[in-house]
Amino acid sequence: MQNIQVLLARRPNGVPVPDDFSVRETPVVQPDTGQALIENIYISLDAGFRNWMDEDAGDEVLPAMPLGQPVMGLTVGRVIASKHPNLPLGQLVMGRLAWESFSLASDDFLVPLDDDETIPEHYHLGILGDTGMSAYFGLKDIGKPSTEDTVLISAAAGSVGYVAGQVARIMGAKRIGGFTSSEPKRQRLIQEVGYDEVINYRQGNLDEQLQAACPNGIDVYFDNVGGAILETVLSQINHGARIPFCGAVADYNSKTPSGPGNLFMLVTQCVRLEGFLTHTKLERYDEARQQLKTWMNQDALQTFVQEYQGVDQCGIAFSDLFAGNNFGKTIVKV
Ligand SMILES: NC(=O)c1ccc[n+]([C@@H]2O[C@H](COP(=O)([O-])OP(=O)(O)OC[C@H]3O[C@@H](n4cnc5c(N)ncnc54)[C@H](OP(=O)(O)O)[C@@H]3O)[C@@H](O)[C@H]2O)c1
Numbered sequence: 001m002q003n004i005q006v007l008l009a010r011r012p013n014g015v016p017v018p019d020d021f022s023v024r025e026t027p028v029v030q031p032d033t034g035q036a037l038i039e040n041i042y043i044s045l046d047a048g049f050r051n052w053m054d055e056d057a058g059d060e061v062l063p064a065m066p067l068g069q070p071v072m073g074l075t076v077g078r079v080i081a082s083k084h085p086n087l088p089l090g091q092l093v094m095g096r097l098a099w100e101s102f103s104l105a106s107d108d109f110l111v112p113l114d115d116d117e118t119i120p121e122h123y124h125l126g127i128l129g130d131t132g133m134s135a136y137f138g139l140k141d142i143g144k145p146s147t148e149d150t151v152l153i154s155a156a157a158g159s160v161g162y163v164a165g166q167v168a169r170i171m172g173a174k175r176i177g178g179f180t181s182s183e184p185k186r187q188r189l190i191q192e193v194g195y196d197e198v199i200n201y202r203q204g205n206l207d208e209q210l211q212a213a214c215p216n217g218i219d220v221y222f223d224n225v226g227g228a229i230l231e232t233v234l235s236q237i238n239h240g241a242r243i244p245f246c247g248a249v250a251d252y253n254s255k256t257p258s259g260p261g262n263l264f265m266l267v268t269q270c271v272r273l274e275g276f277l278t279h280t281k282l283e284r285y286d287e288a289r290q291q292l293k294t295w296m297n298q299d300a301l302q303t304f305v306q307e308y309q310g311v312d313q314c315g316i317a318f319s320d321l322f323a324g325n326n327f328g329k330t331i332v333k334v
Contacts, residue, residue, distance in 0.1 A: 001027070002027060003026050004023065005024050006070060006100065007071065008069060009022040010067065012053055014254070016322060018315045020053075021315030021318075035082075036104075036106075037082070038077040039101070041077050041078065042122040042332065043314055044076075044126070044331055045073070045321060046130075046321075047321045048247060050252040052065050052072065053065050053071075061277075069098075070099055072096060074094065077095075077334075079091040079093065092115050092121065093111065093112055094111045099315075122305065126331065127296070127303045135167050137284070139164060141276070142243075145168050145219070146173075146219075147172045150176075150220070151173040151176050151221075152176075152218045152233060153168070154225040156180050156189055157178075157185045157188070160224055160247070162189070162328050162329075164222045166295075167295075176195050177218075186198040192304070199213050202324075206229070206232045207232055217237065217241075218236060219240075219241050219242070221237065221241065221242075222243075223247075224247045224248075225247070225249045225250040226258070226259075227248065227250030227258040234260055234262050237265055239269050241271045242273075245273055305331060306327055306328055306330045307331050307333055310334075317332050
């Protein structure tokens, strides 16, 4: 059997492009003691992994990705050979593995999943995975929208954002606004996902657009991007607002973080800004998944998936996340 792998061919210079990645075929390696061989079924493309592509990028979450090696990413797959006591043949797993058709794995970063025919495997990477649960935890634990609240969400069409928009609606928020990068995405967010108003941050005056979209100010800002957009939102934030700080995609391609410069607004408006990491909340995954599934069964929560075919497409799919070409959860079917 051959393993098709997508490698980090060079370190992206700012925004990633498909030529930063290359494809190779190599024989599949059989597992050693304590390892299992996973046949990857779907690969998740997540803007956050851009963080570990720079030379000096390693941190307490992950090491910097080595050049010439398969790109790290989340996958869902099945055990097809095993010398690991807790990973039997046929076990479905979700893990931090790599952009490749077969991965060797031990316990690290691996979560066994229940087989459930009613749930497509890729839901474990999206709506019932890290991104869907991030929307849930951010709003349930930090945002806590009330029926009088305006909720605003950045990267509204991304994998976290499109779920957060719907969860805010389910939780009863009065008005739901978002940010995105193009008119077609803006229209889809309003017509298909149910946002009340969406701002195209690449056009016009951001401050004026925000005032028009959220005339009563912002009570909950679910932030996925940080930077200049966060600064603009802070300038119009309401007293007592909450900011679940989920990510800072505006800074992932930059060597110099971009602000904001008006953090004192947190003090004068008594705002709670709190960062969180979903993968540290393993003990609450059942709660989050059960709630998200219930809302899906009630048709209150829809899934939007952008699927690419073939592991060799990972570099293109990943670059599309930064070029404004994605809508919903981006996955590659291996
Ligand atoms: N805290 C956690 O546990 C956790 C878990 C998962 C993800 N995250 C973070 O959550 C955020 C969203 O992730 P995701 O998976 O939803 O996104 P995604 O599906 O990977 O898509 C990335 C989105 O970012 C937007 N974007 C790209 N460049 C941008 C820029 N320069 N300024 C503003 N927006 C930009 C794009 O939307 P537009 O085209 O509309 O701009 C795109 O939809 C990321 O920061 C990610 O790291 C955090």
